[in-house]
Amino acid sequence: MVSKRLKSKDPDLVYNQKGYAWNKFKSSWQLQLMLVLPLLYIIIFHYGPMYGIQIAWRNYRARDGIWGSAWVGWKNFQEFFAYYKWKTLVKNTLAISFYQLLAGFPIPIILALFLHVSNHKILVKITQNVSYIPHFISTVIMVGILNQVFNPITGFYGHIMKVLRQHKIISSNNYYDILSSEGAFRHLYVWSGIWQAMGWGTILYIAALAAVSPELHEAATIDGASRWKRVLHVDIPTILPTISIMFILRSGHIMSVGYEKVYLMQNKLNINKSEVISTYVYKYGLAKNKLSYGSAIGLMNSAINSVMIILVNFIANKLSDGEAGLF
Amino acid sequence: MKRIVALVLCVVLMVGLIAGCGKGGVKKGDGSTLKIGLCTSALIEDYDTNMFTKWIEEQSGYKIEFQFFSSQSSEAKSQIATMIAAGEELPDILWGVDFGKEVYTEYGDDGYFLDLKEYFDDKKGASKVFWDRFAELPEEDQDRAMRNMVNPDSGAMYALPTLQYSEIDVMDYMMFINQDWLNKLGLSMPNSLEELYNVLVAFRDRDPNGNGRKDEIPFIGCNSLSGHVINYILNQFLYFNEEKSFGIKDGKLTTPFTSNEYREGLKYANKLVNEGLLSSLSLTTNATTLKGYICPTTDASGNINDSDILVGCFVGHPTLVIEPNNPALYKYTAMNYWSNSVITNNQQVYRTFITEDCEDPDAAWNFLMNFYTEEASLRLRYGEKGVDWDDADEGTKSFIGYDAQIKVINQVWANQNNSTWGNIQSTILYYAENEVTQIEDVSKWQDYLNKQFTATHDNYFAAAEKYNPKEKLSAIVLTTEESEQYSMTISNCKSHISNSRTSFVTGTLNPNSDSDWNEYLKKLDDLGLKTWLSVAQKAYDRQNNLK
Amino acid sequence: MALFKKNPNKIIEPVSDRVLQGFCTVIILLLLVVVGYPVVYVISSSFSSAAAIQSGRVVFLPIDPTLAGYKFVFQYDTVWLGYRNSLFYTVFGTIINMFLSILFAYPLSKSDLPLRGFYNKLIVVTMLFGAGMIPTFILKSKLGLVDTIWAILLSGAVSIHNTMIIRTSFKSSIPKELYEAAKIDGANDFKCLTSIAIPLSKATLSVITLYYAVGHWNQYFTAMIYLRNKNLFPLQIFLRTILTAGQSIDASSVSETMLQQVQDGTQQIKYALIVVSTVPVILLYFIVQKYFKKGVMVGSIKG
Structure with missing residues (x-):
């Protein structure tokens, strides 16, 4: 970070003297060598295919290949905005994304803190191990379980409704179908996702908490801090860099609500709230082999994701004097 | 003397040849291998040792080499799209892959799928088996199938259809x-x-x-x-x-x-x-x-x-x-x-293609014609004859009172088995089960x-x-160009109609309210209903002039 | 209970600590129930008869207990083949992942690395823009990777996401003084990496290893696109085929009757397959998790 601060052209400064940069580079040859293989991978496999991005501006036909396909300019992008419901798509996508971020991000952190603080080692161990399992349940199964649990007559939810009906708390022919409710869709989607991911999400934070220096804790205890105070002043600050990085990385996915789970949870009644960009692309893009169209929409998503991640990174850097940023 | 014998022999030979050609039967293969790409089914144990595979290999005289695609047709489409994009060799035959009309027409026009018109046109020879089956369809279905099989622009025919007969269930x-x-x-x-x-x-x-x-x-x-x-x-x-x-x-x-x-x-x-x-x-x-x-x-x-x-x-x-x-x-x-x-349940589906990478399209066509026999259909649906099903006993009835055609010994359809290919669309789907299978004890x-x-x-x-109205409308088929140009308008309209119907029924919109109803109609106009109607009318007129 | 026995030699905790502990216990128990119940449901279903699952009678414990599901699963050669392949991809894939990620993260964790800005920009761009399925496939096809094990091992060999986490860990949990001390003692960069950075980041590295490993074990899409030879298929492909059998993710013109029947036919095997395909990763977690607990900086710096 030296070069950023000292931009003066004073020839007496060693940084501005001839050959300084080259010498520095030479002396770091081992580090540069370490980077060779990973960089090679990235250049070949990430940058290599990038020329393919242009199919968003073409009308891709396999026979013509990428270079030979007709150039159509911004037509693919315009087509998206010609879809009469495009505003709903964007609204739904962003709403779900932000909801997921705001509700789902803090929970693994909080849980990790509780698990770390608790003295009941056996209970903690059992709970931890059990809580990882939902992460492995595939989307298809997850939605199946959701449908079964919330079935208004035969499911867990249905049984509760039955009891409520029997005690006249709700009217006796109230079979409110929560799975087809527009209002409930986002909640069901987000909270089932949180349920699935929260246990697994604690792993990273628990590892970071375990790495907190015991000496810091000792020092704090000697100073008379209770466990709770220690959480606030030792544990949390130490894992702040991890939290920050994870948040920045997460915000780079703001437009990426994956299609599969939404598609499985969609039905005629909740479609106004459950149609997101990815399901739309899946249904109208892939189904008709309109790869260019899908690519254009994907690029727009990426652009928005980029803006988000750069913005959040900028804010994180500003708040922490450049420490907490990703780059 | 020798000359006369030779002449007679020649004549006999020629007559024999002509007679053989006139029969138009399916020619038996020569044992060469055909590569078939299909979507796997979870219920099938092993396609290579499968009883149906063995049977069809024997019947047709060809050996089969399988290439497997994902069981989900959307994924299979992606897989094939990537293969085509990278110039990889496609299998000779794609069997039962659901591309959708627009996509397979595009592949056909680009040459990846062969135009099978000349085979179809050879009604007395190569495709006699197919047309015999086809003639058994009700008239309306025949019309519709012809319209769908032949591309309105170019007259090309890329796909082999299934031919479904069953009466409406x-x-x-x-x-x-x-x-x-x-x-x-x-x-x-x-x-x-x-x-x-x-x-x-x-x-x-x-x-x-x-x-x-x-x-x-x-x-x-x-x-x-x-x-x-x-x-x-x-x-x-x-x-x-x-x-x-x-x-x-x-x-x-x-x-x-x-x-x-x-x-x-x-x-x-x-x-x-x-x-x-x-x-x-x-x-x-x-x-x-x-x-x-x-x-x-x-x-x-x-x-x-x-x-x-x-x-x-x-x-x-x-x-x-x-x-x-x-x-x-x-x-x-x-x-x-x-x-x-x-x-009608009689939806013909168009999911079988011969690709340009096929070295011997004649062989591929011959092979596929074997699927249009009654026995092939029954085997594909019910399994191995004599093991999973057999001919029905004399005089027995089916579940809904028709004469039974077969009796089921082993139910393979929705269970793990090794005697069918599992795919729901076989080349002919014969009668619905409750119409033809003998019931044991009621x-x-x-x-x-x-x-x-x-x-x-x-x-x-x-x-x-x-x-029901006397005048029947069969499906409207648009040209590729029309489809591309108007697809957004059409899907917008359809989507609005469907969503509004649900809204009117559930009460989100009130059908009794004139303002709600008029707004629905107005939105439909804004989305281009008149355009859609005129394009469809044009297509309809065009189709009826084809007749 | 042993947990609550009073130790007379213990320092009396302040009240706030006891409240905190109590609160912790409640939350943790809640967590256990909320995640535990559906897990129990899945396990119970795998031991129940298909009819019981269908009619919704399975609530908590197995109904009509049967091993039929597991028998079905293990009689398939494909399952064993899938297991073997998945294991292979997971082990070797993760080794490649960690190797490349560590080599990548370590130099980037040095704030005085020449060309650091350039590297960062390079990385950021890859995070933001992906080329898409077709161009990537064309590239890999030209390299001859399609339908080989390398298509899997080399896909996602470097996850920027994970690399950044490792880099952060190197940067924030290892003080510069250690490196300086080592350099004075004559260590070069490689030695620093292997003797200082890696041992002190064991916790994070184990977590990332786990992330990569699970990623490999669960991955489906790459295998689906790049593999044709069924001898190379990982377990997930088979799992997916069964789980989505008859479920029309795409509209099909086939009668609903048939779709329903196919779906019902796979009921028996579904849950058993889920359990069978999840167990190995859970075992892996048990192996790896002991590294989380070790304290890190004991005795490394004086004063």
């Missing part, structure tokens, strides 16, 4: 009412919409299941094709076939979804939903879940409690929406009144169901005959 359109409750409440079987309404109100209010709670669900369906309550109701007001969108009168296309009858139908459905008579679960429930609503859990000895019965009327295919052997069935009687749109449950069916079967067709 009337069971898909049965509606049942709880006779028990009718008796208890002293009501008679409703014979009009008015009477149905009154009966439903009685179901809702008078606690016919006697458990002291008003928890009855008067009317319910499910969201699959057969339990489609909304279509059912709408068809009492006008002929409405959701898939076709348009109607036809005197050669001009009409828009049923903007008509007053349609609005009346929506009003009626809306009334039912608003007053708690038609459950809105009907729009989102699937058949399996509906089963759970209709059939209460049985106790250890297989009995149910009358007070646990919740449903008054329901629509749906009884074998799907009623738990087998659940005594709840006996409470219900099939209703006889309703007319319905004849939504349980009380099956017998009851059978009786319900036979009582309504004839009336169903009579009602369809009486109420």
Whole structure:
């Protein structure tokens, strides 16, 4: 970070003297060598295919290949905005994304803190191990379980409704179908996702908490801090860099609500709230082999994701004097 | 002398050859290998050692090498798209892959799939088997199939269709009412919409299941094709076939979804939903879940409690929406009144192609012709002859009273097996199971169901005959160019129609309110309904000039 | 209970600590129930008969207990083949992942690395823009990777996401003084990496290893696109085929009756397959998790 601060052209400064940069580079040859293989991978496999991005501006036909396909300019992008419901798509996508971020991000952190603080080692161990399992349940199964649990007559939810009906708390022919409710869709989607991911999400934070220096804790205890105070002043600050990085990385996915789970949870009644960009692309893009169209929409998503991640990174850097940023 | 013998021999040989060609039978292969790409099915143990594979190899005289694609057709499409993009070699034959018309036409025009027209045109030779089968289809289906097989622009034919014969499975359109409750409440079987309404109100209010709670669900369906309550109701007001969108009168296309009858139908459905008579679960429930609503859990000895019965009327295919052997069935009687749109099950699908990487297309075609024999179809559907099924015993009847054709020994269809290829679309789908298979012992449950069916079967067709319009509209086929240009308009319109229908029924929009209705119509215009109509009319005129 | 026995030699905790502990216990128990119940449901279903699952009778414990599901699963050669392949991809894939990620993260964790800005920009761009399925496939096809094990091992060999986490860990949990001390003692960069950075980041590295490993074990899409030879298929492909059998993710013109029947036919095997395909990763977690607990900086710096 030296070069950023000292931009003066004073020839007496060693940084501005001839050959300084080259010498520095030479002396770091081992580090540069370490980077060779990973960089090679990235250049070949990430940058290599990038020329393919242009199919968003073409009308891709396999026979013509990428270079030979007709150039159509911004037509693919315009087509998206010609879809009469495009505003709903964007609204739904962003709403779900932000909801997921705001509700789902803090929970693994909080849980990790509780698990770390608790003295009941056996209970903690059992709970931890059990809580990882939902992460492995595939989307298809997850939605199946959701449908079964919330079935208004035969499911867990249905049984509760039955009891409520029997005690006249709700009217006796109230079979409110929560799975087809527009209002409930986002909640069901987000909270089932949180349920699935929260246990697994604690792993990273628990590892970071375990790495907190015991000496810091000792020092704090000697100073008379209770466990709770220690959480606030030792544990949390130490894992702040991890939290920050994870948040920045997460915000780079703001437009990426994956299609599969939404598609499985969609039905005629909740479609106004459950149609997101990815399901739309899946249904109208892939189904008709309109790869260019899908690519254009994907690029727009990426652009928005980029803006988000750069913005959040900028804010994180500003708040922490450049420490907490990703780059 | 020798010369004469030689001459005679030549003549005999030639006559023999001509006679052989005239027969137009499927030529037996020479043992060469064909590569077949298909979507795997989870239920098949091993395609290579599969009994059907062995049989078809023997029958056709070719060896098969498989290339597997994902069981989900959308993924299979991606896989093939990537193969094509990278210039990789495709298998000789793609069997049962659902691309959709636009996509396979594009691949065909670009040359990845071969134009099979010359094979199809060779009606006496290479494709005789196919056309013999084709001639067995009803006229209307033949028309439609021809329209779909031949590309309107170029006349090219890229896909081999399945040919489905089965009569409409009337069971898909049965509606049942709880006779028990009718008796208890002293009501008679409703014979009009008015009477149905009154009966439903009685179901809702008078606690016919006697458990002291008003928890009855008067009317319910499910969201699959057969339990489609909304279509059912709408068809009492006008002929409405959701898939076709348009109607036809005197050669001009009409828009049923903007008509007053349609609005009346929506009003009626809306009334039912608003007053708690038609459950809105009907729009989102699937058949399996509906089963759970209709059939209460049985106790250890297989009995149910009358007070646990919740449903008054329901629509749906009884074998799907009623738990087998659940005594709840006996409470219900099939209703006889309703007319319905004849939504045909005879959808030909176009999922088999010969690719440009095929070295010997003649061989591939010969091989595929083997699928159009009756035995191939039966084997593909029912398994190995003599092991999983066999010819029916003399004089036995099928489940719905027709003469049985086969008897099933081992049910392979939805179970793990190694005697079929598992894919749902075989090249010919023969009769529906409940029409041709011999029933062994008729349980009380099956017998009851059978009786319900036979009582309504004839009336169903009579009602369809009486109420359905005489002028029939078969599917409109657009050119590739038209499809591309107007696809956004068409999908926007269709989407708006469908969403609005749901909204009107559930009450989000009010069909009684003129402003809501007019707004619906206006939006439809804004989205380009007139354009769609004119394009479709043009296509229709064009199709009829083809005749 | 042993947990609550009073130790007379213990320092009396302040009240706030006891409240905190109590609160912790409640939350943790809640967590256990909320995640535990569906897990129990899945396990119970795998031991129940198909009919019981269908009719919704399975609530907590197995109904009509049967091993039929597991028998079905293990009689398939494909399952064993899938297992073997998945294991292979997971082990070797993760080794490649960690190797490349560590080599990548370590130099980037040095704030005085020449060209650091350039590297960062390079990385950021890859995070933001992906080329898409077709161009990537064309590239891999030209390299001859399609339908080989390398298509899997080399896909996602460097996850920027994970690399950044490792880099952060190197940067924030290892003080510069350690490196300086080592350099004075004559260590070069490689030695620093292997003797200082890696041992002190064991916790994070184990977590990332787990992330990569699970990613490999669960991955489906790459295998689906790049593999044709069924001898190379990982377990997930087979799992997916069964789980989505008859479920029309795409609209099909086939009768609902048939779709329903196919779906019902796979009921028995579904849950058993889920359990069978999840167990190995859980075992892996048990192996790896002991590294989380070790304290890190004991005695490394004086004063």
